[in-house]
Amino acid sequence: MEQKGFKVAVVGATGAVGNLMVKVLEERAFPVSELKLLASARSVGKTLGFRGSQIAVEELVEGSFEGMQLALFSAGGSISKKFAPIAARAGAVVIDNSNAWRMDPQVPLVVPEVNPEAALTHSGIIANPNCSTIQMVVALKPIYDAVGIRRIVVTTFQAVSGTGKRAIEELRTQVSDIINGRETAPKIYPHQIAFNCFPHIGPFLENGFSEEEMKMANETRKIFGDAQIKVCATTVRIPVIYGHSESINIETEKPISAEQTRKLLEAAPGVKVIDDPKCAAYPVPLDAAGTDDTFVGRIRTDPSAENGLAMWVVADNIRKGAATNAIQIAEILMNRGRL
Numbered sequence: 290m291e292q293k294g295f296k297v298a299v300v301g302a303t304g305a306v307g308n309l310m311v312k313v314l315e316e317r318a319f320p321v322s323e324l325k326l327l328a329s330a331r332s333v334g335k336t337l338g339f340r341g342s343q344i345a346v347e348e349l350v351e352g353s354f355e356g357m358q359l360a361l362f363s364a365g366g367s368i369s370k371k372f373a374p375i376a377a378r379a380g381a382v383v384i385d386n387s388n389a390w391r392m393d394p395q396v397p398l399v400v401p402e403v404n405p406e407a408a409l410t411h412s413g414i415i416a417n418p419n420c421s422t423i424q425m426v427v428a429l430k431p432i433y434d435a436v437g438i439r440r441i442v443v444t445t446f447q448a449v450s451g452t453g454k455r456a457i458e459e460l461r462t463q464v465s466d467i468i469n470g471r472e473t474a475p476k477i478y479p480h481q482i483a484f485n486c487f488p489h490i491g492p493f494l495e496n497g498f499s500e501e502e503m504k505m506a507n508e509t510r511k512i513f514g515d516a517q518i519k520v521c522a523t524t525v526r527i528p529v530i531y532g533h534s535e536s537i538n539i540e541t542e543k544p545i546s547a548e549q550t551r552k553l554l555e556a557a558p559g560v561k562v563i564d565d566p567k568c569a570a571y572p573v574p575l576d577a578a579g580t581d582d583t584f585v586g587r588i589r590t591d592p593s594a595e596n597g598l599a600m601w602v603v604a605d606n607i608r609k610g611a612a613t614n615a616i617q618i619a620e621i622l623m624n625r626g627r628l
């Protein structure tokens with residue numbers, strides 16, 4: 290008997306995020322009648338587990354999407370640029386985790402806690418924002434709605450899983466090389482990542498910012514639908530495997546106290562406040578890893594600015610920052626009868 294549910298393709302299923310997309314579909318009991326796992330020709334012959342059975346990975350080709358209703362993409366920008374329109378033409382709704390379509394005015398950029406309605410305006414492709422942007426806007430949305438936000442200054446501390454599975458291997462190999470007294474050399478990153486950090490995520494642009502930093506600025510404005518918000522980001526790679534941390538400093542339109550902010554965030558969807566610094570209680574990436582919430586702590590008034598507020602925000606970058614956010618978007622479509 291045919292199982293009830295949707296025909297779902299995962300593009301990049303063997304990668305760090307794609308693999309987790311498969312796991313999150315299972316965890317959230319998303320109704321899937323057929324799952325197609327797509328990757329490069331290198332992965333043909335591999336299988337991945339889903340609901341107790343093993344599914345063979347297939348090579349991504351133009352005909353891969355016939356009959357598919359939902360296509361979750363996480364195989365990099367150039368694959369999305371080429372194959373997302375092909376999947377959409379074949380009748381699938383594409384939810385794309387790359388940056389290929391995020392700033393396209395025809396493509397909604399969606400964080401379910403922030404702008405769920407935007408998902409319903411799609412014409413075949415919906416973009417999942419950058420991982421650092423997602424956790425920042427989830428934490429800031431309740432404040433934005435309550436008192437407005439004029440300016441955001443953010444510094445990120447980003448895990449290597451955001452770069453993909455080869456970067457996770459690079460960190461592990463370098464740590465092992467160093468503690469065993471062996472020479473080590475960077476392959477993926479411009480510098481050694483073990484026992485180090487560098488303010489360099491993505492290529493640098495003419496204006497001196499990195500691509501990642503400009504994504505945080507541009508995507509935040511698009512998601513909030515507010516071209517006036519000023520954003521200055523510094524994005525830093527650190528030797529953590531899962532979980533991005535962010536030091537966020539904002540200037541609100543109207544005043545709000547730290548206590549009022551804490552109350553607002555405690556009631557916000559997808560947010561958990563951990564804020565008792567005297568007991569060393571604040572969010573850390575090791576605790577956020579493997580969860581779907583955005584954790585906020587160290588909420589305090591910034592006396593150096595008018596209506597200034599500072600906080601610390603942590604989330605699992607490949608769950609809420611990627612796979613979970615994508616599947617929550619699919620759930621919105623499904624619940625509104627739009628899949």
Ligand code: A2P
Pocket residue numbers: 300301302303304305306307327328329330331332349363364365368452453454455
């Ligand atoms: P593969 O494992 O076959 O290389 P990550 O972000 O963790 O590095 O993973 C990238 C994902 O994108 C992997 O699933 C990878 O498949 C997939 N991918 C990379 N290049 C291609 C390609 N040319 N066609 C299809 N999938 C690709």
